[in-house]
Amino acid sequence: MSSLHDDTSELAQLRSGDEAAFARLVRAHHRALLALARPIVGESEAAEVVQIAWIKAHAALKDFEGRAALRTWLSRIVINEARMMLRQRKREVFLEDMQPQGAGPFVDRFRSDGHWSAPPVNWHADSPDSLLTREELADCLATLLDSLPSNQRALLELRDSDGVPFDEVCNMLGVSASNARVLLHRARSRLFALVDHFEETGEC
Amino acid sequence: MLRCRDVPAEAEVLLDGELGFGRRVALRFHLFMCGNCRRYLSQLRLLLGAVPQMHGQASDEEVDQVLERLHDHSH
Numbered sequence: 001m002s003s004l005h006d007d008t009s010e011l012a013q014l015r016s017g018d019e020a021a022f023a024r025l026v027r028a029h030h031r032a033l034l035a036l037a038r039p040i041v042g043e044s045e046a047a048e049v050v051q052i053a054w055i056k057a058h059a060a061l062k063d064f065e066g067r068a069a070l071r072t073w074l075s076r077i078v079i080n081e082a083r084m085m086l087r088q089r090k091r092e093v094f095l096e097d098m099q100p101q102g103a104g105p106f107v108d109r110f111r112s113d114g115h116w117s118a119p120p121v122n123w124h125a126d127s128p129d130s131l132l133t134r135e136e137l138a139d140c141l142a143t144l145l146d147s148l149p150s151n152q153r154a155l156l157e158l159r160d161s162d163g164v165p166f167d168e169v170c171n172m173l174g175v176s177a178s179n180a181r182v183l184l185h186r187a188r189s190r191l192f193a194l195v196d197h198f199e200e201t202g203e204c
Numbered sequence: 205m206l207r208c209r210d211v212p213a214e215a216e217v218l219l220d221g222e223l224g225f226g227r228r229v230a231l232r233f234h235l236f237m238c239g240n241c242r243r244y245l246s247q248l249r250l251l252l253g254a255v256p257q258m259h260g261q262a263s264d265e266e267v268d269q270v271l272e273r274l275h276d277h278s279h
Contacts, residue, residue: 026270026271027267031259031260031262055274106209106212131254160255181217188252189212191251
């Protein structure tokens with residue numbers, strides 16, 4: 001499983017050029033990096049962007065200082081590669097309009113006086129790891145992630161999957177803080193509502 | 205006075221470390237009084253902690269493909 005917390009002995013092995021450690025790094029982060037590239041450059045170019053990012057990361061690892069988590073560092077490389085590819089092909093960012101549209105999440109879960117009408121149920125999971133041990137729920141979450149609008153997906157990947165600070169996410173994607181806040185809230189709320197429904201009914 | 209309806213958005217700003225002092229105090233006060241919102245915040249924290257792991261691991265084939273291209277590139 002990937003994590004935003006890096007193991008120091010693993011980092012030392014990576015810096016020393018240990019190929020097995022690099023293979024473990026690829027295994028842990030490759031899919032998340034693809035998920036980050038897809039909403040920005042599109043499905044067909046994402047694999048190439050991430051591949052080039054791996055080549056650059058491999059060359060730069062010996063100088064990685066560990067000031068950010070590895071996933072965050074890798075994400076920055078992917079974003080730079082994605083932007084470079086778009087510039088070379090004179091294409092705009094693939095993202096959908098960054099203006100939030102439509103009703104927000106949770107509109108039907110509160111009474112007119114502002115109190116919960118349908119409060120969250122008590123989840124069985126007591127840690128992030130245990131939340132994903134139920135295969136059906138993990139599959140449903142993966143499907144939902146894939147169905148999110150590209151703007152919401154890119155924000156969620158950078159902020160919550162890759163740990164990039166909020167203001168840096170806004171700069172990277174060229175979105176105002178207020179719009180980013182609304183879009184991120186929508187993405188997170190949909191994930192929350194899915195887990196809450198699963199905990200209540202056993203179905204997605 | 206903060207209402208439950210305001211808590212989901214405020215909770216996220218809190219978890220992103222962007223909530224100012226006054227709004228933080230208002231949120232803490234509301235959470236002290238409201239069990240439903242305390243549960244919402246703790247479960248949201250748990251959910252966001254799981255997001256980095258939602259992609260799962262790459263397959264052997266995917267890893268080999270990356271390493272092969274890397275190998276080609278360095279030779």
